[in-house]
Amino acid sequence: MTECFTKLKELIENVVLADIEDQIDDIFEQITKDKNSKDKYTDELNDLYEMRTEFNEILEDIAKKELSKDECKELYEEIFDMISEDE
Secondary structure, three states, X not given: OXXXXXXXXXXXXXXXXXXXHHHHHHHHHHHHHOHHHXXXXXXXXXXXXXXXXXXXXXXXXXXXXXOOHHHHHHHHXXXXXXXXXXX
């Protein structure tokens, strides 16, 4: 596995998916505190689940070697920029 694929895989597994799981946990904590807020968070939860699925699909593409080097580089840069903007 080339360096780009390794870096992308680690970024997704160690940062992106961890952040998504943290956000999902935070939402469930809010729902637990206020039972009436479930509807309020449904769309946000669905978006997070969709994002998690998409990132897991990228990991599958890496494992199956179905991702080109150019796609890898582009995805890594986009994800890295997205994370940098959030901080």
